[in-house]
Amino acid sequence: GADEETALAAMAAAAHPGEGGEPDPAALAVLAETAEYLGAGFADLINLFQPERILVGGWAGLLLGTRFLAAVEEHARAYALAYPAARVTLGMSALGPDAVTVGAAILPLADFFDRGGRREEPGPVEEAPAWAENVRERTAR
Known part of the structure; x- marks a missing residue:
């Protein structure tokens, strides 16, 4: 009944307990499998787009941290083509x-810069299609 963030935090705590704690093998297995799937997904991104850098973030990425990232990177490099995999961090x-x-918050700025810093010019007003007028008349009854 817990939300995703709480459940993931509990799984990470079970897999990597503090000093003197015994790691839960099921939690370790789930996190290892998740790292492999995420690495395979990153490999697809690497093969298709050949990025220079992939950054992991968000609440899940921050929760799992760098300990999880090493396994993800290992799987990504194993699944990706050698040339683009060697050039990504x-x-x-x-x-x-x-x-x-x-x-x-950056999306409106990106759109503004795509237009060269100019405001969007108002285009010609298009006439509504016939079906839209028909629907409007039927709902007004």
Whole structure:
């Protein structure tokens, strides 16, 4: 009944308990399998787009941290083509838990810069299609 963040935190704590604690083998196995799947997904990104850097962030990435990142990187390099895999670095994002908010805030700026810093010109007003007028008339009854 816990949310995803709470459940993942409990799994990470079970897999890597503090001093003197015994790691839970099931939690370790789930995290190892997750690292492999994430690494395979990163390998697809590496093969398709050949990025210079992939940053892991968000609450899940921050929760699992650099300990998890090493396994993900190992799997990504194993699944990716050798040439693009040798040219990519994987790391942790520095934006913290607000990465999604910061990314969303940048979208209007990216659109503005795509237009060369100019405001969007109002285009010609298009006439509504016939079906839209028909629907409007039927719902008004």
